[in-house]
Amino acid sequence: MSGIVVRVTLHIDTAQRRARLAVRHGLAGAVHPGKTAEEVAADLVALHATDPATVHLSVAARLHRPLVADLEAALYERRSLLRMLGMRRTMFVVPAGFAAVVQAGATRAVAAEQRRLLLKHLAETGVGDAAWLQDVSESTYEALRRRGSATAAQLAGDEPRLRTLMVFPQGNQYVTSRVLFLLAAEGRIVRGRPVGTWISSQYAWSCLPDWLPEPLPELDPAAARAELARAWLARFGPGTTADLKWWTGWTMTHTKAALRDLAAVDVSLDGGETGWVLPDDTGPVDDPGPWVALLPGLDPTVMGFQSRLWYLGPHAPALFDRTGNAGPTIWSDGRIVGGWGQQASGRVATEFTEDVTPAVRKAVARAADELQGWLGGVRVTPRFRAPLERKLSDVAGTVVP
Structure with missing residues (x-):
């Protein structure tokens, strides 16, 4: 017996990160008719x-x-x-x-x-x-x-x-x-x-x-920072130290101190980065199945991380403005696959930045009709405009396939 303890670092892959985001952000699974706006904000x-x-x-x-x-x-x-x-x-x-x-x-x-x-x-x-x-x-x-x-x-x-x-x-x-x-x-x-x-x-x-x-x-500010980090990790984890620092606007010193106070557990991520989860949140989340969503500009899910490659891919120039503000996005199964914009007529137009299946195209079309229907003619122009949103909003005619 050498007495040497070998610590095995838990690995959370991109598929699991996407499943966590889908479930915890209310984007997949059953619709709960009685759920309130307050509960969504807390989520x-x-x-x-x-x-x-x-x-x-x-x-x-x-x-x-x-x-x-x-x-x-x-x-x-x-x-x-x-x-x-x-x-x-x-x-x-x-x-x-x-x-x-x-x-x-x-x-x-x-x-x-x-x-x-x-x-x-x-x-x-x-x-x-x-x-x-x-x-x-x-x-x-x-x-x-x-x-x-x-x-x-x-x-x-x-x-x-x-x-x-x-x-x-x-x-x-x-x-x-x-x-x-x-x-x-x-x-x-x-x-x-x-x-x-x-x-x-x-x-x-x-x-x-x-x-x-x-x-x-x-x-107490230090206790509040720990509580804020706890809330973020519970909904966005695993995230990197840089993600948490960016989202909160803290110094690196405050960010690391909050993670220590929580006894956050480090995990390896696809691509070689190190992420963090809460001590009681190391188990897997079940795959919620296929889903799509049309999220608005600056949606919390889109803006929750500094490092976005695992759900955004190479499409930031089309879907974000030059200062890093997200425009309207189309999501499918935990990744961004396109963007949307609202034309002068009120029509919600969409365009895909990734190859998707016919089933996803149909689901996105239904989601666009749903959004267009409840807007009821109200024209929403994002405060921060991404190139693809501008393009779609200026296009006359039908939804882009």
Whole structure:
């Protein structure tokens, strides 16, 4: 007996990663008629909300029914979902009960960085200093508290200093959006109902203590980061250290610390990379069988990883914009096989980037008809436009085979 312990690293292949994504992201298997928008958001950890249409389309793709009224009730009446700044300075919709984890684990650091940057810009443009920013911020907050709900324009009318212009060589910028962004990142104000329809990107603001029945609890940042990493691994794992670092926007130090705190298990992946799973998540997931889905631009499944070759292949130039934002995609059995766009007539047009079987083509056509039907004539143009989406949206005529 030599006493040497040989550690065998678990291997999770690409087929298993695709099966996990399909099942855990609600893209395959039985449709559950009673499932709620809140449950879909929890399944995906957070719904991308930079483009307001993404929230609705992501939920509808999992529940296979239009959810506009139900989702708006969750956001603005029950307030069981919260629109907030989160990872990577990105807008998300998260379950209200998980908002404190996002705030402490990601948004608090964003707020600190944005405050430093804004103070730098105020000084460079001769607008003001920390005292000036504090005074304007407090005045804006009090104006919002008095109104209860207000647009940015209304608040600028109450606090004229919000119309102060910062003059830069590359262009000018009013402080309005920067001050409101900072107040939101600090967890003091929240975006409420949109000004217009569900695809509008302009919102009325409210003070967070008036919006939620109870204030967000103050969590320890390290514990919150571990909890955020746990949620991500449970839904997206296995993922690499670089995937988690990118998705969260953390430093490498914070990323590695969160993985250590969770006692995450390292696994080998196809292609030679090392991924991570939770200690109780090393077993296989059954193959869910064939499935297709039409996912919107910025869908959480598409945007969950930095390394996307295993489900995207070589098609990023056609399906993503130049800064890495995903356009609308067609999925089949855990990989992206094409993209879609909506024409001026409302028709959902599709194009394949991979060879697929006739059965997949028929399933995609049915999914396109389903999406087109529940949109009911509403025209959705992604905020970040990928080349293939632009092409399909500009094409007149029938669905591209």
